[in-house]
Structures are given as C-alpha cells and as structure tokens.
Amino acid sequence: MKKLLHRIENGYCPLPVALALLMILGYGLVVRRLGIYWDDWAYLWTKFELGAAGMERHFSFSRPLAGQIQNIVMTFTGKNPLTIQLYGLLMRTGCATLVGWLVFRIWNTDKLNAALAATFFIVYPGFTMQPIALNFGFSYLLLSLLLISFSLTLRVIRTGRYRLPLTIGALSLSAVNLFASEYFFLLELLRPLLICLKVRHQADEEKAVIKRTTQYSAPYLLLFMAGVLYRAFFNRTQTLHYDFSLLSQLKQAPLQTTVDYFAAIARDLFAVTVQAWGKALQLPSQSQLGSQTFAVYLAVIGLALGITTALFFIYSSRRKEKPSPDSVQMMLTGLIAMLLGGQPFWLTQSWLSFVFPNSRYTLPFLLGMALFMTGLFRFFMRTER
DSSP states (O other): OHHHHHHHHTTOSOHHHHHHHHHIIIIITTGGGOOOOTHHHHHHHIIIIIHHHHHHHHHHTTOTTHHHHHHHHHHHHTTOHHHHHHHHHHHHHHHHHHHHHHHHHHSTTOHHHHHHHHHHHHHOOSOOOTTOHHHHHHHHHHHHHHHHHHHHHHHHHHHOTTHHHHHHHHHHHHHHHHHHOSTTGGGGGGHHHHHHHHHTTTOOSHHHHHHHHHHHHHHHHHHHHHHHHIIIIIOOHHHHHSOOHHHHHHHHOHHHHHHHHHHHHHHHHHIIIIIHHHGGGOOOOHHHHOHHHHHHHHHHHHHHHHHHHHHHHHHHTSOBOOOOHHHHHHHHHHHHHHHHHHHHHHHHTOOOOSSTTGGGGGGGGHHHHHHHHHHHHHHHHOBOO
C-alpha cells in the first residue's frame, strides 16, 4: 500500500486512469440502463428533425456558439443513449483531470494536491443530474475549455515562450465560455488571482507582482467586459428570463435584503461544502435497484471506503509539521471561486438545492469546492511534503 501511495504522490500512477476508474465505480455501473432525459429530448429532436441550422437557432437567442458545439457533439453521439451517457462520463472525467492539472500548475510542490482536487471534483455527490448527459456534458466541456485557458495563461507566465499564440489560444477558449453559456461566466474573474499566485513564485517585490499581474490580466478583463456589454445590451434573453430581482428589492427594503443576501451566501456555501457530502451516505432501497445491483452497490462502497481509509491512515502516520501556506491559499482561492460562481444565483434569487432541477446550480461551485476541500484536507493532515 505504501508503494502505491508513493507512486500516486510522484505521478507514476496516471491521474486520468484513476479518475476514470472512480467515474466507472461512481456512475458507470448502471450506464447501460440509463436513457434520454429532460432537455436532451429537445436537443435530439431539434438536431435530427430540423438539422444543424435548427440547433443553432434553438440556442441563438440566449447562448451563441452553444448550438454549433452541440451540433458537433451530437454528430458523434447520435441518438444512442449509451453513447450519450458515455459522452457525459467522459466530459466529467476530462474536466476533473484538468482541475488536477490546474492545481499542479499553481501549487506544484505536491502532486497529491492535484489528485485530491480532481477526486473531490469527480466524486462530488451534490450534482444529481449527471444522466442528463448532453446538457451537462456540454457544461463540463465549457468548464474544461476555461480550465485549459487558465492553464495556457499560466504556461505563458512560467516559460515566457510562445506568448502570442498561447495568449490567443487562451483568449479564444475564454470567449467560447463567455458567449456559449452563462454558467461559468463570472469564473473568468478568477484568472487574475491565479495569475497573481503564479507571478508570486517568480517575483518577490509587491510592486512587481502587481505590475505583472495587471499586464497578464488586461486582455482577459477586456474580453470579459465585452461579454458583459454583449449580454447587457445586445443579447438580453437570459438576463430577462432570470431577472436581477435583488436590485429592485434593495430599493424597497435595503437592510432586510442585504441580510437575506448574505444569509443565502452562507447557506449555499455550507450546503455545497458540507451538506452535499451527506448525500453519499443516503443509500437507495433494495427494491429500487434490485437485489443483485444493490449487492454490487454495497460492495463498491465498502471497497472504496476501505481503500480511502487505508490511504488516509498510512499518509497521516508520517511525521507532522506545520500546515503549508499552500493549503491556506487553496482554501481562500476556492472560497473566492465559489463566491464568484454563486453570484448569478444569489442576485437572481435562484435557490440552490440537490433536487432536480436546481441541482444544476451546483456546477459553478465545483471548481471552488474542489480547491477549498483540498486545502482544508491538507491543512488538517499536516503531513510532511
């Protein structure tokens, strides 16, 4: 077991393979029994009855570029439920891998940080709409593009090579995220903080850090402002559908509205980081799954719990030391990411829950949740690096 842990820590055990195994254990065992759900029916009918142009028009009023991307996706998935479900699993696995890669690029002193963040992301039980694979496979795809964009920016800072093509690539991927959907729109504002964290590894003087962070962030902030202006003045379908009701309430009852706003933030952050994990302990009834599937379900849970417990005790038995500053940085970065991701819901008073259909509101929190939980976990482990 110690050899396995050593390999995971030093990168010899490929993270995507481990994540794919977790994905299969967590969601893939029943994939052949799943079908087509919710908006995926509308997407398939539009694509295969009205053609590619119909799909583009379907999204053109609120999410430009989304129709083109979904056209490409459904060209490969077709109407086959199994293929569509596998696509959803693949997108979630790929996205989790990129979360780990991003963590490694920023806090590259310990590869276990990357593995933990990716694991928290992929096994997160608060998002309960995974079988709606076309719809939310698209969400994972967009978040993946944003993560790749972040990574390209960090690579420019780290190496200084190919600055122009890498910056153009990062800006292009950022634009896809900003204009194709509103789910991860405000997560773009996390980029300056990630840039600052990376620049601090190379510059000691505060003025130099601020200057370089501003220089690297400027083109992305300009692109973000372009996205804000587009949604505010040229394509207001989504903002009209989800009205910023908080602003009108502030005029009528400023004190009570402010209290309710911060109460909603505290409630949702607690739900996303604490309450969601309780869902993993809610076992389905045997009558729902059938005796054979229920037995496999219990076996998988027991195996996963046993391996996790063994790894934890082996790792925590090492010599203790003070918590690394990285763990605190990760917690603060994760908290900021969650605060950014949740603003659209708090401003429009769209209430997060783990029940269909509002479980989808957990998606913009997932990156921040993974960072926060990883930092918290490492803070209390206090293990030797």
